Amino acid sequence: MFSGFVVSLIALPLGLGLAMASDAPPIAGIIAAVIGGIIVSILGGSHVTIVGPGNGLVGVLLVAITTLGIESAYVAIMCSGVLLLLLGFFRMGTLADFFPSSAIQGMLAAIGLIILGKQFHIMFAHKIKRNDTIDYLFEIPYTINDAVHYENKGLIYAALAGILSLAIMLFYSKIRNKYLQLIPAPMWIVILSIGFSYYFEIGLHEPNPIAKEYMISGIPSIQTIIADIPRPNFNGIWNLLFWDSVLSLTLISSIESLLSIKAVDKLDPEKRRSNVNKDLKALGVATIGSGLLGGLNVVTVIARSSVNVNNGASNRSSNFFHALFLVLFIVLFSTQLTRIPLPALMAILVYTGYKLASPNIITKIFSIGKEQLIIFFVTLITTLKIGLITGIISGVITTLIIHFIINKSVGLFVRNLLKPNVLMYTEAESENSFYVSVKHFCSFLNYYKLKQHLDAVPEDQNVIVDFSMCEFVDHTVMENMYSYQELFKKRGGYFDVIGLDMHDTDSKHPFALRRMLPVPKIIKKNLTRRQTSMESLAKDYLYNYSSKKIKEATFLNNFLFFNTKHINHIYNKLSHKDKAIKLFDIEFSEGEFIAKEVIRTTMLHIDLKYNIPKFTLDKEGFLEKVSLLQGLKTSILKTIMIFHIGFIY
Numbered sequence: 001m002f003s004g005f006v007v008s009l010i011a012l013p014l015g016l017g018l019a020m021a022s023d024a025p026p027i028a029g030i031i032a033a034v035i036g037g038i039i040v041s042i043l044g045g046s047h048v049t050i051v052g053p054g055n056g057l058v059g060v061l062l063v064a065i066t067t068l069g070i071e072s073a074y075v076a077i078m079c080s081g082v083l084l085l086l087l088g089f090f091r092m093g094t095l096a097d098f099f100p101s102s103a104i105q106g107m108l109a110a111i112g113l114i115i116l117g118k119q120f121h122i123m124f125a126h127k128i129k130r131n132d133t134i135d136y137l138f139e140i141p142y143t144i145n146d147a148v149h150y151e152n153k154g155l156i157y158a159a160l161a162g163i164l165s166l167a168i169m170l171f172y173s174k175i176r177n178k179y180l181q182l183i184p185a186p187m188w189i190v191i192l193s194i195g196f197s198y199y200f201e202i203g204l205h206e207p208n209p210i211a212k213e214y215m216i217s218g219i220p221s222i223q224t225i226i227a228d229i230p231r232p233n234f235n236g237i238w239n240l241l242f243w244d245s246v247l248s249l250t251l252i253s254s255i256e257s258l259l260s261i262k263a264v265d266k267l268d269p270e271k272r273r274s275n276v277n278k279d280l281k282a283l284g285v286a287t288i289g290s291g292l293l294g295g296l297n298v299v300t301v302i303a304r305s306s307v308n309v310n311n312g313a314s315n316r317s318s319n320f321f322h323a324l325f326l327v328l329f330i331v332l333f334s335t336q337l338t339r340i341p342l343p344a345l346m347a348i349l350v351y352t353g354y355k356l357a358s359p360n361i362i363t364k365i366f367s368i369g370k371e372q373l374i375i376f377f378v379t380l381i382t383t384l385k386i387g388l389i390t391g392i393i394s395g396v397i398t399t400l401i402i403h404f405i406i407n408k409s410v411g412l413f414v415r416n417l418l419k420p421n422v423l424m425y426t427e428a429e430s431e432n433s434f435y436v437s438v439k440h441f442c443s444f445l446n447y448y449k450l451k452q453h454l455d456a457v458p459e460d461q462n463v464i465v466d467f468s469m470c471e472f473v474d475h476t477v478m479e480n481m482y483s484y485q486e487l488f489k490k491r492g493g494y495f496d497v498i499g500l501d502m503h504d505t506d507s508k509h510p511f512a513l514r515r516m517l518p519v520p521k522i523i524k525k526n527l528t529r530r531q532t533s534m535e536s537l538a539k540d541y542l543y544n545y546s547s548k549k550i551k552e553a554t555f556l557n558n559f560l561f562f563n564t565k566h567i568n569h570i571y572n573k574l575s576h577k578d579k580a581i582k583l584f585d586i587e588f589s590e591g592e593f594i595a596k597e598v599i600r601t602t603m604l605h606i607d608l609k610y611n612i613p614k615f616t617l618d619k620e621g622f623l624e625k626v627s628l629l630q631g632l633k634t635s636i637l638k639t640i641m642i643f644h645i646g647f648i649y
Contacts, residue, residue, distance in 0.1 A: 037323025103395025112356025
């Protein structure tokens with residue numbers, strides 16, 4: 001219930017903002033979250049996901065509503081729900097596996113730029129209309145220049161509301177205060193906006209200085225919402241543009257949902273596997289119901305799902321409670337929501353768009369391989385200039401062409417595409433060990449064959465995947481192999497990839513594509529100044545030092561701190577001879593997808609010879625003192641630990 005409440009605080013402003021960004025009534029986003037939360041929590045196949053209106057659908061919905069009209073757009077939403085339902089019945093949950101990872105990243109980055117480009121101007125209280133998304137991006141410097149020279153007081157206050165809200169979104173995560181973090185950044189924006197309005201109204205006895213055209217329009221009551229349920233207009237279903245919108249909505253909602261489900265499964269403390277086909281059926285039913293009642297498409301959303309997990313969610317009931325709290329907000333506080341300025345809500349979307357199209361994504365893709373950057377940019381530019389479906393198709397075709405060029409052979413793919421390239425059998429010595437051999441080639445085209453075998457193995461078993469007979473392994477497969485390694489590690493199993501010793505790669509990144517060569521390249525050892533100093537220090541004081549990035553960090557899995565965090569690797573390890581004391585740098589991440597935050601820090605690990613009680617050390621705070629005043633007794637574990645550590649600081 002608590003995690004559902006926290007998620008609803010984020011879903012409220014996001015739902016309103018996403019609906020307005022799509023040119024739909026503000027309440028349409030809330031309807032999607034409510035209908036989706038209730039239906040998917042009952043019928044869904046995932047465990048800790050949250051559903052509602054999605055960031056990726058803003059561009060498609062905007063085009064659909066603009067070209068078809070709002071009533072026909074609702075019919076398009078219902079039709080996309082029917083297609084989602086059919087995808088679930090035909091067990092098409094593997095749809096996301098047929099798209100190259102870099103093409104998907106390019107598509108998501110394009111969606112981020114669409115959101116950022118169109119909402120940035122409203123954030124600065126400068127509404128404009130342009131025909132092309134790229135034109136909106138080119139207009140950003142002119143909008144900033146116009147905002148600097150505003151003379152209208154109402155526009156100045158509106159722009160300031162947007163700028164301050166963006167600053168909150170950018171810097172709020174840097175504040176490490178457990179009490180402040182109880183309220184998410186978007187809700188602080190809502191609270192401060194409403195407080196600002198009351199300050200002028202009650203404190204100064206003046207009207208809100210923000211221009212009225214940049215305030216949220218009236219939120220209808222429940223009775224009005226029921227009375228205004230739209231009547232579907234089926235007149236446009238024979239229009240080609242109508243079905244283009246339906247297919248675009250279905251493609252984006254299915255891919256966004258499937259990717260989000262896969263990402264959230266990694267965050268699940270119990271490491272359960274979601275039934276993606278069951279979830280597609282539930283999302284289809286929810287989308288049909290949402291469109292019928294005047295809401296947007298219902299998709300699985302990664303940012304709200306990450307918040308859900310981080311606040312202790314353990315089952316689907318949090319999705320239901322998040323919907324219930326949204327209903328309470330609308331029933332009890334609908335008049336207060338009209339005090340929120342549009343630029344403040346648009347700042348939330350601008351931040352979301354930036355996270356989807358962050359420059360860090362380009363750096364990461366470049367580190368994997370230059371060819372992945374080509375796929376990324378072809379998909380991104382085509383999506384911006386033409387559309388989402390054309391963009392993702394262009395990404396797939398570009399990937400194929402690059403694979404042909406790298407292997408200098410089309411025949412490798414044509415000859416072996418329909419052949420069975422995966423053989424799995426149980427090791428003779430143990431029924432719990434599985435050996436998987438992959439031959440010919442393994443790419444996004446036939447990865448589903450390997451995935452079917454791996455999904456049939458429980459995560460607490462032992463699996464070895466051998467690529468020694470495989471001439472080519474692409475980036476998408478390597479990324480998924482890494483995900484399986486992490487999953488099996490968390491569940492107590494063992495997953496190893498072998499047979500890549502004779503494969504060459506153009507980068508050191510573990511996700512880089514591999515192609516077989518007769519002689520592998522020799523990688524030179526290069527150390528930074530800090531690493532060289534640590535190596536020298538280790539020699540002087542007889543410590544062991546290793547600069548290598550080590551993926552194997554199972555000794556940290558039992559720490560409660562890492563239950564909902566993903567350990568990328570440890571490196572720069574400095575250890576004592578008996579290895580009881582280890583000092584190392586560690587990189588881990590919180591959240592997934594656009595909610596992902598990568599953290600790098602230094603950690604000291606001490607392996608004790610004796611068992612001690614599980615405990616955490618925390619500073620006594622305000623809540624503990626209030627509990628004592630109320631007569632509640634707290635159990636205090638006082639543990640005195642004295643370590644004799646022969647370590648030079």
